[in-house]
Amino acid sequence: MRHLEQLPPWAAVVIALLVVTGASLTVLGGLGLVRLKSFYQRLHAPTLGYSYGTLLIVLASMLMFTLLESRLVVHELTIGIFIMATTPITLLMLGRAALRRDRDAKLGHDEAVPPRIPREDRPAEPRGQTGHGEGLEDAGLLPDPEREERERADQARD
């Protein structure tokens, strides 16, 4: 740990602040992962660690090695950019997979599943690649008589 003495005082304070804040926010995310009630709420909690935790710790690491080696060290940015690019993809895929599982299989769990779009509000045409939200494509391009039957039964029960 000899290298820590070589840092100027202001840099040590800044690095300490960044690292402590980043680690604390990551713990908050982990706490949310444990405490929140529904999967769709829990999906939001660890993003604290993904975004703020990664950002602050990567910044601290960059600052520290830049000062230690007295040249510009930016290779930590690869981690930052990679995490920034991949986290939305993974969490979106996971959320959609969970939504599909929850809606397809009525498992009898007490999860609060986000509601389907009502039949009359759905778009008449399949949504294109640029469309937003969920359209006919979500329900599969081919009509699924079994699913239609199940939905009708659900609506009748409600």
Next chain:
Amino acid sequence: MTAELLRFALGYAQIALILALALACWRMLRGPRAQDRVLALDTMYSIAMLLFLVIGMGNGNVFFFEGALVIAVLGFVATVCAAKFLMRGEVIE
């Protein structure tokens, strides 16, 4: 003096990240369903990556960075595969 502060901060960060790792691990063991476990595994990957970065800062060693990068890439691939499996029941269609 400021080196002491920095040493304390890095120690605190390591303990905090290990605590976060334990919380995510609890969620992974507890479930209750598959998507919770996958989410907790993804969180554990990212926290382990942050832990590697902090340990590298504590040692003054630049090479922990490469380990962190490998963990990040593996975490992405693993979670995408698991999500695809949950969605379709198979990874490669």
